[in-house]
Amino acid sequence: MTQPFRLTALVSASPLLPPAQAGAYLDLATWARLASTLERGRFDALILADHQSTPSSEGGAPVPRLDPFMLVTAMAHVTRHLGFAVTASTALEIPAVLARRLSTLDHLTDGRIGWSIVAGHADTEAEARGQGSGLARAADYDRADEFLHVAYRLWQDSWEDGSVVRDRASGVFADATKVHSISHHGAHFDLETVHLTEPSPQRTPLLLHAGASPEGRRFAARHAEAVLVAGDSPVDVATQVRDIRTQAPSFGRAPQDISALAILASLPANASPARVADHLEGWIEDADVDGFALALPPDALADFAGHVVPELLRRRLLGADDTELALRTRFGGTARLKQSHTGSRAVA
């Protein structure tokens, strides 16, 4: 029997489909509604795709895109369980600034945050398909590895467990001897600071990656707790998943520490809920994935939540309503990074 699977939605903060509703992406109410719909539909997470590459002078007007980070707390306010994985590129961000932004969100969402790591300038889906401009190259992955190393040290090593006291009687907020400045002098980054936020529920956000290139798969095998994989067929996806999982032991990890999510940009048209459920079950079996990232417009996601999810629940293909809030607990772990993960072992 198929195990319950992970269900996520992959959406850009861009003009929406159908065209008559395109401008609704500018309205906070649209995002709050989407989040509520996904939570009612038992989705584990909403993955907010993003990229910041812009067209050259040949490319026509850009498709506008909002900064996905800015959407999260409004959606968190109207939900309790739904996770939010936000895309950010290690080619564009400043490590201490991004680390604090993600820690802030992890605090404010009670541990429901993931980071969809992009190493270049393309978005999650383009990386997964290996298509489009701005794909990460080998040099981008060198930088990404160093970025992650710095981020782990800020998240995992700067504040020891037990450093936060918050004692009203004594007036002591933190035991400063248990809070350490992180000093890093590398090829791409050179900084010195304490992490500016105290430890959040997950410390390190759930780490996701979609990278179809050899460097991308290697990076995923080392860092990712969930990988997003696109392919023309379940067999194609299975090949990629196998390659990533096979590399995991060389980074001290078990192959099953990495959850695989197949990106599905369409579902069988006009099919009954039972047929769609059969289709998904087939993918789970054949593609060796643990779940899905449905790259569908909000209307289609709402339809899915309303019609297909009840069928999936009948078949026990979706987990029971979780009481654990941290996003990582839905991906086979506890709230914190596994001890075997490279981020738990970051050293100076």
Next chain:
Amino acid sequence: MSKEIRVNAFAMASPVHHSPGLWRHPEDRSLDFTSLAYWTDLAQDLEAGKFDALFIADSMASSEVYGGSYHAALRVGAQIPKLDPMVIVSAMALVTEHLGFGITSNALYEPPHPFARRMSTLDHLTKGRIGWNIVTGHTVSGARAVGQKSLTPHDERYAIAEDYLEAVYALWEASWDDDAVQPAGTAEAYADPAKVRAVVKDGPHFQLDAPHLSEPSPQRTPVLFQAGASSRGRAFAASHAECIFVSGPTPEVIGPVVADTRRRAAAAGRDPRDLKFFSMATTIVGATEEEARARLADYRRYINPEAALILFSGWTGIDFSKWDLDAPITFDSGSQGLVSALEAFSIADPNRVWTVRELAEHNAIGGRGPVFVGSPAQVADQIEAWVEATDVDGLNLSYAITPGGFRDFGTHVVPELQRRGRFKQDYAPGTLREKLYGAGHARLRDTHPGSRHRPLSAEPLQRAAG
């Protein structure tokens, strides 16, 4: 009505803002700063009190001037830890309709292109209620955190910020025409490529060749806040700022800064009244004066003067842990820190020389600003007198305890100011800028330097070949 007095709430996403030690008070909720409910509750309280905006201070600094390390600050939560304020906004916007949000971001840290998109995103999502507090960072620890080798000298920071503003103005004002987005269903492309332009800029510090990633938001450029009180800071504010944050212990400190900055704005071709000054102040109000005094006495049992010195060390770059508490404070013109903070205490007010101890005691509640204590009528009297003496447009209201201090102000002082015709009866419609300048003024004034980017020199993007 007489000149309207505007009020922003002044906060930081940290256990301490300007009243260190008060998080120990049983009625204070400062320690809930990591909870989203704290912020949505606060936003709703502020909107109920008809506050103009919530202004959130921020930095990447780790308060390591005092004693040469972050240890002393961290022990008492003196502005460390602190959260990124920008991501808190959308939840607060969801539960309010009128409250503005002034968000601090450093012009020397994040590159202009992604930052411009962040602000445009927030301006869209809040329907035009966003302001940006432009800071340039005055701490070594903040500079090192973001990967800079050392702190950039004071005046050079403003030169870099000028270049940064040129870049973000062009992205906000010039890249997309108002009618660039095509009506739904009429065209294949969402936007008309002939009406979207790449911003081409080759500045001394920032180079760009890209269109803005966001379509025009209600205000395009967010309302611009700034807090420079040094000579170079005033020149910057006179040119760019729409709202200016000033702080000091007496009207004698504030008044000349306001007058000088308005004069410089006029010389730059702006209406000096287009600059809205907000003076930092804290109010402690009771039904009667006695009740207010008792409340102040209660709060003072929780103050932490050493932590006040930690914060002052951070602002000035001077390690006060090495000073004799009874030493007079003198102005050190060689300081790379916040020159204006020291000027405020030691130079601009010729009537008083402060000792370190006096300064610590003074700053322990409400930082460098005054504390107005009394019945609603007495507090209103003090506010009116302060506004009269300084020519500021309103207050940046700090607190002894939160959200109680803000709630008390909204419940007791606002109605009194309304009775006197000094405070709005209700919010004006429209964006934050329209609330400041009136209906029809959602965009930068024509006299503002950012507006000069509107007829853009950059080339339109060409249609794709073939």
